[in-house]
Amino acid sequence: MIIKKITMRHLKMTMKNPFVTSFGSMQEKEFFLLEVFDENGNSGWGESAAFQAPWYTEETVQTTLHMIRDFLIPLVLNKEISHPDEVSEIFAPIRKNNMAKAAVEVAIWDLYAKRTNQSLSQALGGVTEKIEVGISIGIQTTTEKLLEVVSNYIQEGYKRIKVKIKPGYDIEMIQKLREAFPSIPLMADANSSYTLEDFELLKKLDDYELMMIEQPLANDDIVDHAKLQKQLNTPICLDESILSVADARNAIELGSTKVINIKIARVGGLTEAKKIHDLCMEKGVPVWCGGMLEAGIGRAHNIALTSLPNFTLPGDTAGSSHYWEEDIISPEIVVVNGYIEVPKGNGIGYEPNMKVIQRYLLDTIVFE
Numbered sequence: 418m419i420i421k422k423i424t425m426r427h428l429k430m431t432m433k434n435p436f437v438t439s440f441g442s443m444q445e446k447e448f449f450l451l452e453v454f455d456e457n458g459n460s461g462w463g464e465s466a467a468f469q470a471p472w473y474t475e476e477t478v479q480t481t482l483h484m485i486r487d488f489l490i491p492l493v494l495n496k497e498i499s500h501p502d503e504v505s506e507i508f509a510p511i512r513k514n515n516m517a518k519a520a521v522e523v524a525i526w527d528l529y530a531k532r533t534n535q536s537l538s539q540a541l542g543g544v545t546e547k548i549e550v551g552i553s554i555g556i557q558t559t560t561e562k563l564l565e566v567v568s569n570y571i572q573e574g575y576k577r578i579k580v581k582i583k584p585g586y587d588i589e590m591i592q593k594l595r596e597a598f599p600s601i602p603l604m605a606d607a608n609s610s611y612t613l614e615d616f617e618l619l620k621k622l623d624d625y626e627l628m629m630i631e632q633p634l635a636n637d638d639i640v641d642h643a644k645l646q647k648q649l650n651t652p653i654c655l656d657e658s659i660l661s662v663a664d665a666r667n668a669i670e671l672g673s674t675k676v677i678n679i680k681i682a683r684v685g686g687l688t689e690a691k692k693i694h695d696l697c698m699e700k701g702v703p704v705w706c707g708g709m710l711e712a713g714i715g716r717a718h719n720i721a722l723t724s725l726p727n728f729t730l731p732g733d734t735a736g737s738s739h740y741w742e743e744d745i746i747s748p749e750i751v752v753v754n755g756y757i758e759v760p761k762g763n764g765i766g767y768e769p770n771m772k773v774i775q776r777y778l779l780d781t782i783v784f785e
């Protein structure tokens with residue numbers, strides 16, 4: 418296929434509720450939709466994930482714009498690409514900037530699946546027809562409020578509950594949650610807010626039968642996580658530390674992690690995500706799909722990826738209505754009894770809803 422034209426739409430949407438982490442509160446989500454056209458007029462869609470501020474990784478909405486417009490699009494426009502696996506090789510001379518790369522790469526995957534008349538799930542080697550989903554809950558104002566929110570999600574059918582922890586908001590909260598819900602699949606995400614000096618505190622978490630603790634230590638660490646894992650019964654799941662299949666191999670070999678959260682954006686696209694999945698499957702390390710508070714296009718890519726066989730743990734891809742008054746795809750993503758059906762239509766299997774996209778559109782750039 419030849420990449421003939423790329424439309425880059427800049428959107429800003431407001432989430433129904435602010436999402437609070439150890440870094441602060443987020444309610445505005447600004448992102449780009451990449452629509453990539455081939456020589457026959459087929460088009461594929463991708464959504465960028467970086468936030469306005471660089472607290473999760475170093476990328477932001479503005480660095481993404483700079484990288485996509487000035488470096489990545491010139492590398493693929495008017496180029497012949499026979500398979501989307503080639504895109505990560507074409508982008509390899511550009512260091513990091515994984516979220517910018519992923520936004521373009523996933524659109525080319527969707528385009529490829531559509532051209533070849535298959536679903537994105539099929540094109541990736543997906544096997545499951547429905548995926549199990551959990552929910553990630555931001556920090557709440559009070560524990561009472563948290564208990565109420567958790568109870569509602571359990572009633573809605575979500576398969577596991579993930580809560581954010583940070584120093585000063587951890588053991589007591591987890592203890593109350595466990596008392597109230599003795600048998601729910603529960604996990605905690607620290608987003609790198611502890612150090613090895615907090616060992617005694619982290620060790621206490623072993624009393625609450627958590628499925629795992631996500632990224633307790635520094636965002637770029639695998640050495641201290643290995644030391645910690647040796648002394649914890651609770652499995653560690655790395656998120657921020659894993660940017661590539663090489664990182665995954667090193668972390669598994671060192672014993673830094675027993676589970677990996679794969680985010681397409683963090684690892685630079687679907688080809689790298691699949692490589693990490695395949696390696697983890699070979700090593701007996703289960704994976705799940707993380708989220709970036711995406712709108713529908715990003716969510717659709719997550720669903721296709723999650724249909725691969727080693728996604729054996731519920732991920733963070735909740736339904737559209739959890740985040741948005743109205744999502745940018747049709748139909749919206751719905752969770753029934755804790756499952757999302759993997760769409761069978763070509764490509765991502767959801768149609769961009771141009772009326773809704775228009776409503777949140779700030780500006781558009783066309784490259785041809």
Ligand SMILES: O=C(O)CCC(=O)c1ccccc1C(=O)O
Pocket residue numbers: 473553606608656707708709710711733734735
């Ligand atoms: O619901 C989602 O999309 C993911 C929620 C989440 O946990 C999260 C949200 C923003 C940044 C980082 C993370 C994370 O997984 O660490």
Ligand SMILES: [Mg+2]
Pocket residue numbers: 606608631632656657678707
């Ligand atoms: Mg995380």
